[in-house]
Amino acid sequence: MQNEILFRCSQLGKLMTEPRSKSELLSETTKTYLTEVYIGLKYGRTKEITSKYFEKGIACEEDSITLFSRVTKEMFLKNEDNLRNEWITGTPDIFRGDAILNAEYVPDIKTSWDIFTFFKHKTGTLEKDYYWQIQGYLWLTGAKRGAIAHCLVNTPDHLIEKEKSNFMYKNPEMGYEELEILLEEIERNYKYDDIPIDDRVHIFEIERNDADIDRLKARIEDCRIYINETFNL
Amino acid sequence: MSNVEVYQRKLPSLNDIYADVDGTTKNTALAVILNAEPPQNWIKIHPMTKFKYIPIERVEYLLTRIFGRWKVEVKESGILANSVQVIIRLHYIDPVTGEWDWQDGIGASPLQTNAGAGAIDFNQIKNAAVQMAAPAAESYAIKDAAEKMGKIFGKDLNRKDEINYQDLNENNSKRFKELERVQVMIEDAKNVTELENLRKYVTDDTNNQFTLKYKEVLNAK
Numbered sequence: 025m026q027n028e029i030l031f032r033c034s035q036l037g038k039l040m041t042e043p044r045s046k047s048e049l050l051s052e053t054t055k056t057y058l059t060e061v062y063i064g065l066k067y068g069r070t071k072e073i074t075s076k077y078f079e080k081g082i083a084c085e086e087d088s089i090t091l092f093s094r095v096t097k098e099m100f101l102k103n104e105d106n107l108r109n110e111w112i113t114g115t116p117d118i119f120r121g122d123a124i125l126n127a128e129y130v131p132d133i134k135t136s137w138d139i140f141t142f143f144k145h146k147t148g149t150l151e152k153d154y155y156w157q158i159q160g161y162l163w164l165t166g167a168k169r170g171a172i173a174h175c176l177v178n179t180p181d182h183l184i185e186k187e188k189s190n191f192m193y194k195n196p197e198m199g200y201e202e203l204e205i206l207l208e209e210i211e212r213n214y215k216y217d218d219i220p221i222d223d224r225v226h227i228f229e230i231e232r233n234d235a236d237i238d239r240l241k242a243r244i245e246d247c248r249i250y251i252n253e254t255f256n257l
Numbered sequence: 258m259s260n261v262e263v264y265q266r267k268l269p270s271l272n273d274i275y276a277d278v279d280g281t282t283k284n285t286a287l288a289v290i291l292n293a294e295p296p297q298n299w300i301k302i303h304p305m306t307k308f309k310y311i312p313i314e315r316v317e318y319l320l321t322r323i324f325g326r327w328k329v330e331v332k333e334s335g336i337l338a339n340s341v342q343v344i345i346r347l348h349y350i351d352p353v354t355g356e357w358d359w360q361d362g363i364g365a366s367p368l369q370t371n372a373g374a375g376a377i378d379f380n381q382i383k384n385a386a387v388q389m390a391a392p393a394a395e396s397y398a399i400k401d402a403a404e405k406m407g408k409i410f411g412k413d414l415n416r417k418d419e420i421n422y423q424d425l426n427e428n429n430s431k432r433f434k435e436l437e438r439v440q441v442m443i444e445d446a447k448n449v450t451e452l453e454n455l456r457k458y459v460t461d462d463t464n465n466q467f468t469l470k471y472k473e474v475l476n477a478k
Binding site: 086 | 304431434435437438439441442445451454455458
């Protein structure tokens with residue numbers, strides 16, 4: 025069974041966190057994740073990961089691809105092909121090239137929740153989880169370059185309405201006029217048509233790193249052994 | 258014996274049609290031609306939906322080659338949801354009887370709204386939206402009418418056993434977003450190079466917009 029465990033590219037960062045002590049092979053984060061993987065395999069239960077951030081990411085994926093295409097002046101179409109090798113599996117969002125297995129460039133689209141989280145990414149450094157996700161895609165596709173593209177697009181109305189409802193729920197005694205002004209402000213905080221498109225995309229370019237891909241392979245082997253030994257698979 | 262003129266248009270052979278050359282033989286039956294498989298090099302794959310289709314210029318070529326004379330009568334046009342809808346009657350001379358016959362067709366194409374606006378936000382409809390959507394809807398209507406006449410016009414290109422109907426709604430939504438992407442990128446294009454990069458994504462939906470933009474860019478030079 026251990027050979028059948030394929031790890032998702034989006035979760036590779038959890039495998040690659042370093043343990044606090046050098047005597048440990050795997051970190052606590054990794055072990056927790058591997059337990060979740062085992063539960064999924066054995067009992068078919070997965071930890072529910074749903075949030076407003078996740079919901080916007082799904083709902084606005086195509087809008088973000090459009091924004092990225094406009095800014096880079098290159099038409100991208102959503103990829104639907106799932107890829108897998110002996111170690112990992114993943115579905116890159118988009119790619120440049122005549123076929124996914126002949127891709128030259130594999131960017132991944134991340135839709136920011138709002139302008140504040142967008143700027144947090146823009147002014148910060150590339151998150152390690154994203155780095156490993158892209159190395160996974162580069163491993164699967166054979167591409168030399170990838171990227172993480174943070175995109176700021178309008179939030180769907182139903183999510184803005186939820187934000188307004190939450191706000192009203194938390195402020196039951198607020199006067200009508202004041203409330204109306206604040207609700208308008210909430211609306212404005214989630215729409216970005218007035219901001220130039222070039223200001224709404226931030227791209228971290230990532231080069232393929234074969235040494236890191238080898239590290240991924242080795243770590244996956246360790247993880248498989250851990251699952252096998254811990255859960256007697 | 259009275260001097261009666263009999264209209265008998267000679268039918269082209271399949272090979273003639275496939276090869277795009279003039280020349281006909283007497284024995285090719287109309288039904289055989291109409292129900293022949295279209296050659297692979299006529300069929301295009303829609304860049305977004307991956308569905309097969311025969312472009313309008315090929316359909317018009319076929320109509321001319323098979324029927325000689327044909328004309329389109331627009332029966333009705335209007336707005337349906339967020340699209341321009343056109344109903345046409347495709348008149349053609351039946352090459353066997355020599356008489357005018359017809360086939361109806363319906364087509365629709367979405368109105369383009371400003372980037373980021375909702376698909377049915379009529380305050381955000383672009384100035385040339387109808388100008389772009391109406392001819393595309395008419396093209397779809399002509400193709401719809403022609404398809405009913407036989408396989409050679411693309412009747413069976415996407416058989417139902419090849420289409421996953423469960424995913425149809427999802428595909429439509431995805432297709433709409435991708436169509437919107439092509440439209441907005443054509444609109445954004447500043448020069449011929451940028452337009453040429455988009456050419457392979459241009460379909461009957463966006464052909465008119467693409468042509469207009471191309472002229473605009475060339476005139477601005």
